[in-house]
Amino acid sequence: MSFTKDATLYALENTAKLWNRRQGLHVDWYEAWHPALTAALAELPPMGGYSPGLFRAIAENQQHAHSRFALVSERNVAVAVVGLREHGFHWELITQWILPGALFPAQPGHELGALAALGLDVGVAWWRMGMLPPAHPWRRDLTVTPTFGTELTGDHEQHWRASGLFKSVRKARNACSDFTFSVNAPGAAAWTIRQWADKWMDESAIMRQEVSDRILVADDLATQGRHFALQLCDGSMPVAGATLFAHGDAAVAGVIYRDPTYDRRGVGTRMIDLSFAWARDAGFAFLDMGGGHAYKEKWAPPWGERRQFRICPPHLNAAKHALHAVRTHIRQGG
Structure with missing residues (x-):
């Protein structure tokens, strides 16, 4: 059959x-x-x-x-x-x-x-x-996933202390103190998106298409001040990156990548820490980390939901x- x-x-x-x-x-x-x-x-x-x-x-x-x-x-x-x-x-x-x-x-x-x-x-x-x-x-097969986020107008580090994360954050700050941080450096968005995809996605045509579309969107919205590529470098070499969207008064997490050879320096932790600090200093009222991964609960409390379904x-x-x-x-x- x-x-x-x-x-x-x-x-x-x-x-x-x-x-x-x-x-x-x-x-x-x-x-x-x-x-x-x-x-x-x-x-x-x-x-x-x-x-x-x-x-x-x-x-x-x-x-x-x-x-x-x-x-x-x-x-x-x-x-x-x-x-x-x-x-x-x-x-x-x-x-x-x-x-x-x-x-x-x-x-x-x-x-x-x-x-x-x-x-x-x-x-x-x-x-x-x-x-x-x-x-x-x-409408069929509705699934609901919790999302995590925090107000940036208060002390967002209080949650890190309560979740036991702050010790790792402080250690990463010290270990990465000689690295340079930049926002929207040329090629930073494409580097982060491609590295993220190489680590987490397969080589199918649909995944290659998603990578291409993400880069297109990043480049387009960056010209309007609505997309930001954060990057951490050891000298001239990128070691971690994250992308953020401006959506209303919120900074919304896109993708994040860290070079695993720098894990001992905690570059992934430092990258997220810098994302919070930069978003606050840039005037955003809220950071939306999204959902789907358990580690996010250590960074921010549950605040909303995202949904998937079929028509x-x-x-x-x-x-x-x-x-x-x-x-x-x-x-x-x-």
Whole structure:
């Protein structure tokens, strides 16, 4: 028993047509950026407060992964412009995890409806969106992850003392006292992102695409004072780096990397320590460390949540569950 990709795509298209008829939505698909998408961006509000040019730049940067673009409209009025890339047996947004508070350009409140109109299985990261994701009958597999952060207007080091971290922070400050610290040095963002990816990510096309997109976003937002690359150097050699976004009055952690040959000097600890100090001195009221890693709880208390879920039509969801059951049965020797 097998499910071919062509058969799956055929079923997806039929589902999209049925949903569109029910909702009055129309979807035009494009395999590359198209003037119709540019025109639609002019009708839509900025995505999460970012410029329309940034979304288009990310869309046109999709060189390593299979991507598609959808113009969702209602009675010839643009509802959303959605950028997707294929990731295994599902799709994900081209902005996934690289822009806080942004999915794609859309009329307010129409994001999930627009995704449902596509008739695909789409993974969504709901991150610093300013509201809970709205209910939707096709929303599935919701997972909630705690995030950690702290106010910078008070004594953020008090939490480090309570968590037992401050001794390591003080030791790292002494051990790294002869290193130089800089912000937005030429090439610093790209160095940190690439080193982070080499350490934690695989060599798949989708991961190469994410690295390229992160660098593009960093370079674009840095010109607006909305992205910062912090770097620690031993002489002229970088030994640790971190990226931060400006999102409202918060500094939001991006990626972080440390050279493991300098672990004895505590460069990773020092880099995070400097991130707090720099963000405070730069006038940010809050530092959002994100979630997903236990070590963050030592640096900051829990303060919020991030969410992930899928928008997937019923028939496709049922087919995927059936396929999973068949594969499990085969693996178990059935």
